Amino acid sequence: MGRVSDARQRLMDAVLKLIWTGSYGSTTIDSICDQAGVRKGSFYYFFKSKADVAVTALESDWQGRRAQLDELFSATVPPLERIRQFCEFAYRKQTALKRECGCVLGCPLYTLGSEICTQEQTLRAKIQEILGYYRKYVESAIRDAHAEHSIDAPDAAEKARMIQAYYEGLLTQARIQNDAEVLRELPRGIFAMLGLGQAEQLAA
Amino acid sequence: MGRVSDARQRLMDAVLKLIWTGSYGSTTIDSICDQAGVRKGSFYYFFKSKADVAVTALESDWQGRRAQLDELFSATVPPLERIRQFCEFAYRKQTALKRECGCVLGCPLYTLGSEICTQEQTLRAKIQEILGYYRKYVESAIRDAHAEHSIDAPDAAEKARMIQAYYEGLLTQARIQNDAEVLRELPRGIFAMLGLGQAEQLAA
DNA sequence: TATATTGTTGACTAATTAGTCTAGTATTGT
DNA sequence: ACAATACTAGACTAATTAGTCAACAATATA
Numbered sequence: 531m532g533r534v535s536d537a538r539q540r541l542m543d544a545v546l547k548l549i550w551t552g553s554y555g556s557t558t559i560d561s562i563c564d565q566a567g568v569r570k571g572s573f574y575y576f577f578k579s580k581a582d583v584a585v586t587a588l589e590s591d592w593q594g595r596r597a598q599l600d601e602l603f604s605a606t607v608p609p610l611e612r613i614r615q616f617c618e619f620a621y622r623k624q625t626a627l628k629r630e631c632g633c634v635l636g637c638p639l640y641t642l643g644s645e646i647c648t649q650e651q652t653l654r655a656k657i658q659e660i661l662g663y664y665r666k667y668v669e670s671a672i673r674d675a676h677a678e679h680s681i682d683a684p685d686a687a688e689k690a691r692m693i694q695a696y697y698e699g700l701l702t703q704a705r706i707q708n709d710a711e712v713l714r715e716l717p718r719g720i721f722a723m724l725g726l727g728q729a730e731q732l733a734a
Numbered sequence: 735m736g737r738v739s740d741a742r743q744r745l746m747d748a749v750l751k752l753i754w755t756g757s758y759g760s761t762t763i764d765s766i767c768d769q770a771g772v773r774k775g776s777f778y779y780f781f782k783s784k785a786d787v788a789v790t791a792l793e794s795d796w797q798g799r800r801a802q803l804d805e806l807f808s809a810t811v812p813p814l815e816r817i818r819q820f821c822e823f824a825y826r827k828q829t830a831l832k833r834e835c836g837c838v839l840g841c842p843l844y845t846l847g848s849e850i851c852t853q854e855q856t857l858r859a860k861i862q863e864i865l866g867y868y869r870k871y872v873e874s875a876i877r878d879a880h881a882e883h884s885i886d887a888p889d890a891a892e893k894a895r896m897i898q899a900y901y902e903g904l905l906t907q908a909r910i911q912n913d914a915e916v917l918r919e920l921p922r923g924i925f926a927m928l929g930l931g932q933a934e935q936l937a938a
Numbered sequence: 939t940a941t942a943t944t945g946t947t948g949a950c951t952a953a954t955t956a957g958t959c960t961a962g963t964a965t966t967g968t
Numbered sequence: 969a970c971a972a973t974a975c976t977a978g979a980c981t982a983a984t985t986a987g988t989c990a991a992c993a994a995t996a997t998a
Contacts, residue, residue: 531996532944553849555759559986569947574987576945633852640903643910644845645757648837658910691907691916692900692923699844699903703895706847706862712895719896723926735966736974763956773977778957780975 538576540566542587549584550638551631554645585656588639592660603667609674610681610721612667613693617716620701624710636705640698665690672724681724693720742780744770746791753788754842755835758849789860792843796864807871813879814925817872817897821920824905828914840909844902869894876928885928897924 544565548557559580563573577583602619603612624634635641643657669690676683683689696719704712748769752761763784767777781787806823807816828838839845847861873894880887887893900923908916 531942531998533946533994534996535945535994537945552852553757553759555757555849556853558984560984570987571947571989572945579986635852636848640906640910641848644840644906645759645849647910647912648756648839649760654910661910688919688922692904692919692926695903695907695923696896696900696927697903698906699899699901700896702844702848702902702906703899706844706851706858706865708851715892715896718892719899719927722896722929723900723923725926725931727929735968735972737964737966737976739964739975741975762954764954774957775959775978776976783956 537566537568537572539590541568541573541576541583542590545580545583546587546591546638549642550635551633554580554584554642554650581650581653584642585653588653588656588660592663599664599667603671605674608680609671609678610724612671613720614717616667617713617720620697620716621710621713624701624704624713628708628710634704634708634710636701637698640702641705661694665694668693675724681726683724689724692723696720696723741770741772741776745772745777745780745787746794749784749787750791750795750842753846754839755837758784758788758846758854785854785857788846789857792857792860792864796867803868803871807875809878812884813875813882814884814928816875817924818921820871821917821924824901824920825914825917828905828908828917832912832914838908838912838914840905841902844906845909865898869898872897879928885930887928893928896927900924900927 541562544562545557548561548565557580559570559573562580562583563570573583577586602615607615624636628634639657639661643654643661647654647657669686672681672683672686672689672693675681676686697716700713700716700719704710745766748766749761752765752769761784763774763777766784766787767774777787781790806819811819828840832838843861843865847858847865851858851861873890876885876887876893876897877890879885880890901920904917904920904923908914
């Protein structure tokens with residue numbers, strides 16, 4: 531019973547957009563309200579702080595992406611192909627962003643995590659949690675690739691950490707340079723880390 | 735002639751420290767002044783804004799590090815050994831930071847660049863410039879390694895970009911997790927990207 | 939339809955922030 | 969010594985910010 535509204539969702543969308551296109555520090559509660567078309571009183575009706583809305587929005591956003599990632603990393607897809615498609619997906623996404631809003635924005639989790647990690651512990655914990663989920667997809671793909679002898683990678687967890695670091699580093703590079711073309715080398719770099727040379731990459 | 739003071743330098747030290755231990759957004763001009771023990775009037779005597787002091791400080795800090803990097807990447811050191819020492823250096827530095835101030839702080843250029851790149855163009859340009867210098871050291875080491883047939887890397891520039899992305903990504907990971915041990919895998923990851931397997935890495 | 943409940947509004951306070959300005963102090967070269 | 973210069977102090981304004989509150993509006997359900 532009672533009134534219904536999507537203001538809560540609009541505030542969550544707004545905070546993620548502002549953080550991503552700008553930064554956590556440059557995102558004020560007033561700017562979140564403006565972006566969402568919601569008054570401040572309503573903001574504090576739903577959330578108790580900027581950190582609160584950010585954590586909630588990250589979690590909600592992550593839940594909304596799971597299905598897509600489950601599909602991308604489906605066990606029915608050959609393991610190395612999963613990774614290739616993921617690279618392709620990242621490239622397309624950043625290219626689209628550049629076209630639509632003029633900026634390559636990189637990975638919001640990494641950008642935000644790096645900005646606030648010494649100051650906002652609950653946010654940091656949520657970001658680490660979600661980054662961990664992403665890593666799991668890669669780790670399992672590597673394990674499968676190793677099992678079918680496409681690569682030699684007995685320690686899938688370590689390889690997954692390496693690949694994530696490279697992936698996130700390159701996305702950040704793309705953001706700083708505002709250039710999505712940087713991401714073209716993503717599959718080559720990843721497959722090099724997996725011990726596949728140029729020739730083997732072409733064969734795959 | 736006239737009065738002399740090191741307030742300008744203290745302000746530059748302060749802004750870098752605050753940005754590194756916190757973030758650009760959380761660093762206010764008042765906090766810079768407090769940290770430096772300088773009044774606001776003096777701040778505006780030397781600098782015209784936060785972005786101004788940050789750019790100046792980055793440039794000055796970079797100049798102060800050149801000699802050290804020239805030594806680390808000296809042509810008299812075997813090329814792959816240069817890279818190994820650089821990894822070692824990064825690990826030591828972050829470990830020391832963790833011990834001294836409780837936090838793994840990662841790379842200030844990447845953290846800051848990622849935070850402000852959509853908002854502060856002069857800062858972004860300076861950061862990109864300095865990141866480019868770092869990349870040159872790696873690129874030249876790779877070229878030398880290729881020349882002496884330690885590795886097969888005809889495109890040294892691309893390999894250097896890959897390595898930098900991985901390096902910076904891993905440092906950011908270490909910052910977010912507040913754990914320097916993450917950096918232990920740095921040499922392994924880099925040498926994997928250079929096409930050296932486990933066995934060849936041990937041999938080198 | 940009554941009403942409990944959910945959500946909205948905007949004015950309000952208090953704190954923080956960037957940036958200015960004037961009057962001053964210390965020091966160096968002459 | 970004495971000026972010209974380099975730097976400092978700190979009070980001030982105006983804008984922005986986070987956060988509160990009480991009165992109000994819409995609606996689902998009994």
